[in-house]
Amino acid sequence: MTRFFDERGMLLQRQGRIGFYVPSFGQEAIQIGTANALKAGDWVFPSYREPGVFISRGASLFKMLCNLWGNRSDVCKGRQMPNHYSFADLKLFSVSSPISTQVIQAVGASLASKLRKEKDIAITYFGDGGTSENDFHTGLTFAGAMKTPTVFICTNNQFAISVPTSKQTGAARMADKAIGYGMPGIAVDGNDVLAVYKATQEAVDRARNGEGPTLIECVTFRMGPHSSSDDPTRYRDQALYEAWLKRDPIQRFRQYLESKKLWDQKQQDILEKELKATLADAVEKAEAEPAPSIETLFEDVYSEMTPQLLEQKAALEMEQELRGKFENTSEAFPL
Amino acid sequence: MANLTLVQAVRDALMTEMALDPTIVLMGEDVGLNGGVFRATEGLQKEFGEERVMDTPLAESGIIGLALGMALNGMRPVPEIQFMDFIYPAFDQIVSEVAKLRYRSGGDFKCPMVIRTPYGGGIKGGHYHSQSTEAYFAHTAGLKVVIPSNPYDTKGLLIAAMRDEDPVLFMEPKRLYRSLKGEVPEEAYTVEIGKAQVVRPGSDVTLIAWGAMVPVCLKAAELCEPRGADCEVIDLRTLVPLDEETILESVRKTGRVVIVHEAQKTCGFGAEISALISEKAILSLEAPIIRVAGLDTPFPYTLEHIYLPDPERVALAVGKVKNF
Numbered sequence A: 001m002t003r004f005f006d007e008r009g010m011l012l013q014r015q016g017r018i019g020f021y022v023p024s025f026g027q028e029a030i031q032i033g034t035a036n037a038l039k040a041g042d043w044v045f046p047s048y049r050e051p052g053v054f055i056s057r058g059a060s061l062f063k064m065l066c067n068l069w070g071n072r073s074d075v076c077k078g079r080q081m082p083n084h085y086s087f088a089d090l091k092l093f094s095v096s097s098p099i100s101t102q103v104i105q106a107v108g109a110s111l112a113s114k115l116r117k118e119k120d121i122a123i124t125y126f127g128d129g130g131t132s133e134n135d136f137h138t139g140l141t142f143a144g145a146m147k148t149p150t151v152f153i154c155t156n157n158q159f160a161i162s163v164p165t166s167k168q169t170g171a172a173r174m175a176d177k178a179i180g181y182g183m184p185g186i187a188v189d190g191n192d193v194l195a196v197y198k199a200t201q202e203a204v205d206r207a208r209n210g211e212g213p214t215l216i217e218c219v220t221f222r223m224g225p226h227s228s229s230d231d232p233t234r235y236r237d238q239a240l241y242e243a244w245l246k247r248d249p250i251q252r253f254r255q256y257l258e259s260k261k262l263w264d265q266k267q268q269d270i271l272e273k274e275l276k277a278t279l280a281d282a283v284e285k286a287e288a289e290p291a292p293s294i295e296t297l298f299e300d301v302y303s304e305m306t307p308q309l310l311e312q313k314a315a316l317e318m319e320q321e322l323r324g325k326f327e328n329t330s331e332a333f334p335l
Numbered sequence B: 001m002a003n004l005t006l007v008q009a010v011r012d013a014l015m016t017e018m019a020l021d022p023t024i025v026l027m028g029e030d031v032g033l034n035g036g037v038f039r040a041t042e043g044l045q046k047e048f049g050e051e052r053v054m055d056t057p058l059a060e061s062g063i064i065g066l067a068l069g070m071a072l073n074g075m076r077p078v079p080e081i082q083f084m085d086f087i088y089p090a091f092d093q094i095v096s097e098v099a100k101l102r103y104r105s106g107g108d109f110k111c112p113m114v115i116r117t118p119y120g121g122g123i124k125g126g127h128y129h130s131q132s133t134e135a136y137f138a139h140t141a142g143l144k145v146v147i148p149s150n151p152y153d154t155k156g157l158l159i160a161a162m163r164d165e166d167p168v169l170f171m172e173p174k175r176l177y178r179s180l181k182g183e184v185p186e187e188a189y190t191v192e193i194g195k196a197q198v199v200r201p202g203s204d205v206t207l208i209a210w211g212a213m214v215p216v217c218l219k220a221a222e223l224c225e226p227r228g229a230d231c232e233v234i235d236l237r238t239l240v241p242l243d244e245e246t247i248l249e250s251v252r253k254t255g256r257v258v259i260v261h262e263a264q265k266t267c268g269f270g271a272e273i274s275a276l277i278s279e280k281a282i283l284s285l286e287a288p289i290i291r292v293a294g295l296d297t298p299f300p301y302t303l304e305h306i307y308l309p310d311p312e313r314v315a316l317a318v319g320k321v322k323n324f
């Protein structure tokens, strides 16, 4: 479903039906492998490139699509760019654009569970580029020092937009960084869903048993563009890309299942048809939703509107009466 | 003369000045091979090599701290922060270090650098790709804040910034990056930092703006013409140091002022200008000063066209001060 969702997201953007999309092509095994090693009570702090984690945790496709349109039924009320989901009921933390801010926050959430003697752990996701930001370093420093039940998933897809991992760090492996923070660091084949699952399972068990945090580096390759605004042919080696295409994690898992006689073409056809129909249905419903109302601009800034906000809201309503419709002059721009 | 967009003028300024001053180095995320996510540094790495146009690790505090170290050791760094919304990891380095180095060392050290960063809304960037937070930086002594609104000024101001002895925050209105073109001389030239420009003379109401709000005010002035108000539009171009004289001179003439900015209203730079006018020209005022600004909310995605000041909203404010 994650692959179909991404394909659909990119298509919707190309057709001009949504403004922007961030696909996760090639990174599906990491999302599915890690998410399935978690319990419902565990906290998840994702980046913007983990739609599969949301889907695996049972997030509503309709709601996710509403976020792509930023419409009235979008959980975040059309305030964030597409791919910035939030599902508090599923303990899926609101996605932020600034890189790696979630890393230390996950440590805080897991510390709270630990202080309350609950068994829930926290898992957080970030990219290879994300390991350079301060919040990555403080996150791992605090987790190591406080022995929090946190699992750090570094999706090393070899690029931070155009910058290759070789320019991001002098370390041979991102997993090697763990030693400096006093925790185990493991590198796994990020295109092997079972390997990712097993490594995460072990780290989750350690965390749950009070043995502290783990850093897992999942080595993969970003098979798509950074986002719908990016042109990877400007900086990506074509031969390398083609070599990685052959390691498509979905194809790999399918071949494995077929070799064990657990799966066949017929089952695949039925499943694909079913998934596509579910998705198409959700797309149709989400696209039909209207934009958020003007009042929503003023909601949730504080728990209650301040006098200034009330005044600005009243002024805007008056202006609307004077003007009728507001002209939309924004132009989507390559980001 | 070449007919360039604003982002091409940025590139042209960098290209021109780097050829003249070998101590200039560019650094930032994706500025090298990729030429910047907005292509402001397109082809510069090819022209000047990887040592003068560097892709850095993804860490803004690192980029600015690195630039400070290089600046005090004989280089002229021009770091890029990919979006102004992502400048905050570097806030400490900028506010506590870069801006204060000269003062705290009694002039013993200096760190001239130009921090380039695209800012502002109107491009469907949502929460974190749209903000316009010049006020945080204008509130920081030791830092100059420059914001061009057209290709000619962009090149001239950027070259002036690269020749300045003080650190400059150079905010580029990304909404205007490709939406307008202008004549730009091929050679190096400067536009003086700290000088505003009257971009449209008028006699009834003074509109004060900077960056992407300048074209909005010019359009508003056109709307106001048939409605009976002749607007003067001032493009500040530099917030720090502020060109008080150009503002006050206009206010003395019109007696009516509308200040327009994208940033949220409370504690926006408009408040500073309004205070300045009431301190130094209150007797010239015929009507209250009105600020047309962003809402006191974070920046939205879907409804950004309602959040942002537009020509009609500015024209309504002009009507109010005119008919006060």
Ligand SMILES: Cc1ncc(C[n+]2csc(CCOP(=O)(O)OP(=O)(O)O)c2C)c(N)n1
Pocket: A049, A097, A098, A099, A126, A127, A128, A129, A130, A131, A157, A159, A160, A161, A222, A226, B029, B058, B060, B082, B086, B089
């Ligand atoms: C603090 C901050 N700086 C810069 C950016 C702009 N930016 C968005 S994604 C990105 C690259 C991220 O790379 P990585 O962490 O490897 O994750 P990936 O995108 O490959 O999943 C950059 C530089 C940002 N979002 N936040």
